[in-house]
Amino acid sequence: MADRKELHPPRFAHWMLLSVIPLKDxxxxxxxxxxxxxxxxxxxxxxxxQLWYWRQAIKTVPEFFMYSIYLGITMLGNxxxxxxRNMKRQKVYSFINIMGLAVGMACCLxxxxxxxxxxxxxxxxxxxxxxxxxxxxFNMGGQNFNTxxxxxxxxxxxxxxxxxxxxxxxxRADGSYILRNGDISFRESRVVYADxxxxxxxxxxxxxxxxxxxxxxxxxMIISESTSEKYFGNQNPVGKSxxxxxxxxxxxxxxxxxIPGNSHFNFDVIFSMxxxxxxxxxxxxxxxxxxxxxxxxxxxxxxxxxxxPALLRKNMNAEVERFFGISYEAxxxxxxxxxxxxxxxxxxxxxNSDLIAELGVNSDIxxxxxxxxxxxxxxxxxxxxxxxxxxxRSAGRATEVGVRKAIGSFRKQLVSQFLTESLVVSxxxxxxxxxxxxxxxxYFNALSGKTLMFTSLLNPGTMLFVIVVSVxxxxxxxxxxxxxxxxxxxVNIFSEKRISGKGNxxxxxxxxxxxxxxxxxLVISTIVVYNQLGFIQNKKIGFNKEQxxxxxxxxxxxxxxxxxxxxxxxxxxxxxxxxxGYLPAQGSHNSSAVFPDGKLDDAxxxxxxxxxxxxxxxxxxxxxxxxxxxxxxxxLTDSSNVIINQAAVKQFGWDKPLERKLSKAINNRGxxxxxxxxxxxxxxxFESLRNNIEPLVLFLEPNNIKISVRIQxxxxxxxxxxxxxxxxxxxxxxxxxxxxxDDRFNNMYQAERKLGSIFxxxxxxxxxxxxxxxxxxxxxxxxxxxxxxxxRKTLGASDSVIMMMLTREFVKWITVANIIAWPVGWxxxxxxxxxxxxxxEMGIGIFLLSGLIALTVALVTISYQALKASRAKPVDSLxxx
Amino acid sequence: xxxxxxxxxxxxELVLLTVHTINRETTLKEIRRxxxxxxxxxxxxxxxxxxLDRLDVNGLLESRIGQPSSTRGGKAKKYYSITEEGKSALVxxxxxxxxxxKRIDGFAING
Numbered sequence: 001m002a003d004r005k006e007l008h009p010p011r012f013a014h015w016m017l018l019s020v021i022p023l024k025d026x027x028x029x030x031x032x033x034x035x036x037x038x039x040x041x042x043x044x045x046x047x048x049x050q051l052w053y054w055r056q057a058i059k060t061v062p063e064f065f066m067y068s069i070y071l072g073i074t075m076l077g078n079x080x081x082x083x084x085r086n087m088k089r090q091k092v093y094s095f096i097n098i099m100g101l102a103v104g105m106a107c108c109l110x111x112x113x114x115x116x117x118x119x120x121x122x123x124x125x126x127x128x129x130x131x132x133x134x135x136x137x138f139n140m141g142g143q144n145f146n147t148x149x150x151x152x153x154x155x156x157x158x159x160x161x162x163x164x165x166x167x168x169x170x171x172r173a174d175g176s177y178i179l180r181n182g183d184i185s186f187r188e189s190r191v192v193y194a195d196x197x198x199x200x201x202x203x204x205x206x207x208x209x210x211x212x213x214x215x216x217x218x219x220x221m222i223i224s225e226s227t228s229e230k231y232f233g234n235q236n237p238v239g240k241s242x243x244x245x246x247x248x249x250x251x252x253x254x255x256x257x258x259i260p261g262n263s264h265f266n267f268d269v270i271f272s273m274x275x276x277x278x279x280x281x282x283x284x285x286x287x288x289x290x291x292x293x294x295x296x297x298x299x300x301x302x303x304x305x306x307x308x309p310a311l312l313r314k315n316m317n318a319e320v321e322r323f324f325g326i327s328y329e330a331x332x333x334x335x336x337x338x339x340x341x342x343x344x345x346x347x348x349x350x351x352n353s354d355l356i357a358e359l360g361v362n363s364d365i366x367x368x369x370x371x372x373x374x375x376x377x378x379x380x381x382x383x384x385x386x387x388x389x390x391x392x393r394s395a396g397r398a399t400e401v402g403v404r405k406a407i408g409s410f411r412k413q414l415v416s417q418f419l420t421e422s423l424v425v426s427x428x429x430x431x432x433x434x435x436x437x438x439x440x441x442x443y444f445n446a447l448s449g450k451t452l453m454f455t456s457l458l459n460p461g462t463m464l465f466v467i468v469v470s471v472x473x474x475x476x477x478x479x480x481x482x483x484x485x486x487x488x489x490x491v492n493i494f495s496e497k498r499i500s501g502k503g504n505x506x507x508x509x510x511x512x513x514x515x516x517x518x519x520x521x522l523v524i525s526t527i528v529v530y531n532q533l534g535f536i537q538n539k540k541i542g543f544n545k546e547q548x549x550x551x552x553x554x555x556x557x558x559x560x561x562x563x564x565x566x567x568x569x570x571x572x573x574x575x576x577x578x579x580x581g582y583l584p585a586q587g588s589h590n591s592s593a594v595f596p597d598g599k600l601d602d603a604x605x606x607x608x609x610x611x612x613x614x615x616x617x618x619x620x621x622x623x624x625x626x627x628x629x630x631x632x633x634x635x636l637t638d639s640s641n642v643i644i645n646q647a648a649v650k651q652f653g654w655d656k657p658l659e660r661k662l663s664k665a666i667n668n669r670g671x672x673x674x675x676x677x678x679x680x681x682x683x684x685x686f687e688s689l690r691n692n693i694e695p696l697v698l699f700l701e702p703n704n705i706k707i708s709v710r711i712q713x714x715x716x717x718x719x720x721x722x723x724x725x726x727x728x729x730x731x732x733x734x735x736x737x738x739x740x741x742d743d744r745f746n747n748m749y750q751a752e753r754k755l756g757s758i759f760x761x762x763x764x765x766x767x768x769x770x771x772x773x774x775x776x777x778x779x780x781x782x783x784x785x786x787x788x789x790x791x792r793k794t795l796g797a798s799d800s801v802i803m804m805m806l807t808r809e810f811v812k813w814i815t816v817a818n819i820i821a822w823p824v825g826w827x828x829x830x831x832x833x834x835x836x837x838x839x840x841e842m843g844i845g846i847f848l849l850s851g852l853i854a855l856t857v858a859l860v861t862i863s864y865q866a867l868k869a870s871r872a873k874p875v876d877s878l879x880x881x
Numbered sequence: 882x883x884x885x886x887x888x889x890x891x892x893x894e895l896v897l898l899t900v901h902t903i904n905r906e907t908t909l910k911e912i913r914r915x916x917x918x919x920x921x922x923x924x925x926x927x928x929x930x931x932x933l934d935r936l937d938v939n940g941l942l943e944s945r946i947g948q949p950s951s952t953r954g955g956k957a958k959k960y961y962s963i964t965e966e967g968k969s970a971l972v973x974x975x976x977x978x979x980x981x982x983k984r985i986d987g988f989a990i991n992g
Contacts, residue, residue: 025930027956027957028957028959029926031958032909032910032926033926035910036910056926059925060925063925063927063928063931064931067927067931067934
């Protein structure tokens with residue numbers, strides 16, 4: 001007998017075989033291989049046998065490999081066929097399951113689009129990772145300002161001083177301008193001045209004109225594609241000019257592609273910075289320029305930041321000494337004032353920056369988190385339903401399982417079958433979700449104020465992510481019922497003991513309660529948001545915002561402002577009119593340092609809002625004087641008097657305000673003027689109710705930017721027509737612009753309104769998905785209890801008793817859900833309401849209402865099933881014995 | 882004619898035919914030996930197994946796992962035998978081939 005060792009087939013070849021051999025006949029095939037090997041060893045010697053084995057292995061590996069794949073695919077195909085057959089058999093249940101999951105997935109897709117967009121802001125710029133904005137953190141007399149703007153000379157200074165800065169660009173936003181090309185005239189608000197280096201930092205293609213010269217010369221401008229179309233139609237505007245604010249002609253030197261939506265700034269018109277004299281200022285104490293820098297590759301922004309303090313000290317010292325009499329260092333040490341520059345990465349601005357003088361309304365990373373959380377919640381609810389329904393319904397298929405087990409189906413096959421089914425449902429749901437998303441996208445865009453496109457999801461990364469998540473959801477959701485079912489003992493099937501799932505009842509109840517709780521919390525949130533909105537609408541705001549027409553651009557009337565105002569006031573439909581650019585609606589901020597009682601030292605300086613108004617302001621706005629008197633033409637000295645609001649009185653700590661004075665600077669050279677307080681006006685909200693009412697001082701000074709008109713008429717169109725007519729007489733060809741004060745006021749709360757809409761949409765969704773889940777569960781329970789119902793009815797129970805019995809468990813779940821949801825909802829909304837200095841108190845009514853809504857909806861959903869079950873004839877249900 | 886005709890690959894056909902000639906239940910080992918003998922080609926184990934298994938799955942053969950034998954340390958063996966379906970599939974194939982060959986012979990006769 002030859003050495004045993006030599007009789008073994010070569011190890012590596014054997015290993016190769018092992019790795020591809022089909023599992024089902026593994027043993028037999030290995031035996032056959034071994035047999036032939038042994039025979040050959042005997043007949044032809046061990047070397048030949050080894051050689052043969054090797055040849056076999058090499059030939060066999062690919063064949064077995066392909067065959068295993070083929071087997072796998074046919075088996076999968078089989079499972080899928082059966083899956084579809086099962087779905088057809090249980091149409092209603094399958095539909096509920098797929099729809100529930102599809103809605104959840106559609107939610108996630110939409111939110112994915114939203115989040116993707118929010119995270120992509122400003123990334124269209126080639127150098128996005130190396131662009132930073134220099135922001136300022138200033139401290140003056142105890143007050144802190146964080147600004148997105150810094151001084152004019154800083155850009156040039158940092159570029160000269162720090163070699164790691166390759167290039168800089170400044171923007172100067174300064175309100176809106178009227179542009180005119182012949183008859184075409186509009187007020188453009190998305191306007192900015194920019195340095196000629198604009199194109200070196202930002203990747204905005206210039207469609208017409210030369211980027212290296214376009215913004216060089218003064219009195220030149222470039223416009224966006226859409227703007228060009230608006231003023232010049234199809235013509236190339238380069239070489240032509242537009243009249244700005246009816247005074248200057250600017251030459252158009254370029255047309256640029258519209259700035260993409262996902263950018264933190266968006267300009268339709270860009271003037272050359274050379275046109276702005278202010279840009280050549282050398283003061284470091286005034287901050288009006290948004291300054292961006294481009295860093296060299298591999299430069300460290302943090303390191304650059306450490307160099308800023310020295311720069312500031314050097315450049316600010318001269319001016320600080322002139323105005324404050326001490327050096328910058330001394331000022332800093334005394335804690336009376338300081339200035340810091342810091343860097344903001346470009347890509348951070350949209351989601352994380354909320355400074356004074358931003359170039360646009362930024363978003364907040366909080367919303368990204370909130371929406372992602374909501375999406376996950378809804379998906380989890382949908383998946384929970386899915387698991388619940390699958391488990392419940394698979395109990396109904398117990399018979400099938402029992403039979404299959406009895407004839408020896410392997411547990412693994414069963415699990416595979418169930419897994420395949422849930423994967424099929426998952427994919428079907430995904431496909432439907434895509435259609436739902438496409439259909440809903442326009443409405444979602446309207447809600448979120450974006451222009452999202454479905455195609456942005458079609459990149460390999462995102463698609464892979466979505467598919468992986470769907471597959472995982474399908475697998476996980478299918479795993480539980482699969483394992484649960486395949487572990488059933490077949491004997492039970494043929495006995496009468498159906499699976500009541502008592503042990504798993506707790507899990508299932510828990511899942512239902514979780515779902516109901518989330519829905520109730522969302523309902524509570526929605527109600528609170530809408531209540532707060534109502535509170536805002538109805539709160540006494542200290543002035544009368546109804547029926548007030550606001551006319552804009554009235555400075556265009558020039559010297560004829562008063563004439564215009566008088567003519568209008570004579571109209572019987574007009575109660576009164578006032579000339580002032582300051583409105584009690586967001587945006588009328590103008591803080592200056594005010595000194596009470598003639599004390600002109602630094603310690604007494606208080607920053608307050610200072611508004612320039614006329615004699616008719618308080619009357620027109622419907623404000624209330626609570627102490628003293630209003631401005632009046634009868635008192636010629638009123639130009640040296642002021643009216644302050646109650647908050648100002650509080651700030652100063654005066655108990656007899658009418659005997660007081662205060663002083664304010666009237667020029668940059670330290671000239672002060674003293675004013676007597678002649679009246680106190682009742683506090684009115686001139687910022688959003690999110691903020692406390694700030695101190696305010698009203699000065700009788702001309703400011704003819706706007707005219708506000710209080711009207712009292714049913715014929716609003718007529719009044720507007722009249723006013724427009726008078727306008728055209730006095731300011732022919734100038735754009736007539738009007739709005740209503742209450743509209744402006746409401747605009748402050750756009751964010752809240754959006755939030756309310758979003759919450760109600762999500763609440764509706766959660767309820768919808770929850771109902772689907774309840775429906776499925778209800779039908780399952782009804783089926784489960786068919787026999788019990790039959791027996792009870794035979795023993796004389798009435799239909800209504802049966803109904804109660806069926807709904808009892810649901811009521812129990814809803815009660816528990818309410819108990820959990822109420823404190824959770826209260827806590828969340830209380831946190832949200834903290835944002836508002838003025839808010840309403842949440843009463844018990846909200847929670848009762850939410851609970852009632854949940855109860856009603858749930859009962860309505862299951863009532864059909866319960867009704868049907870309770871009416872069933874005992875004869876039918878007891879038949880299957 | 883009932884339903885679409887299932888086509889067999891060459892290997893499947895040969896394997897099926899071989900099983901048929903054996904006329905009792907047989908093992909993969911035996912089938913392979915016969916095939917090597919008759920075709921003169923070296924059939925690898927997998928080139929016999931794959932068609933064999935496909936025929937099994939499609940119902941043209943049936944298989945059973947035998948009792949563990951007393952030899953070979955008590956391992957079980959897998960036995961294959963032809964089914965009625967398998968027999969009729971072979972017959973079908975043969976008749977089809979025959980009728981086509983008749984046409985060719987017809988040409989030969991008629992020139």
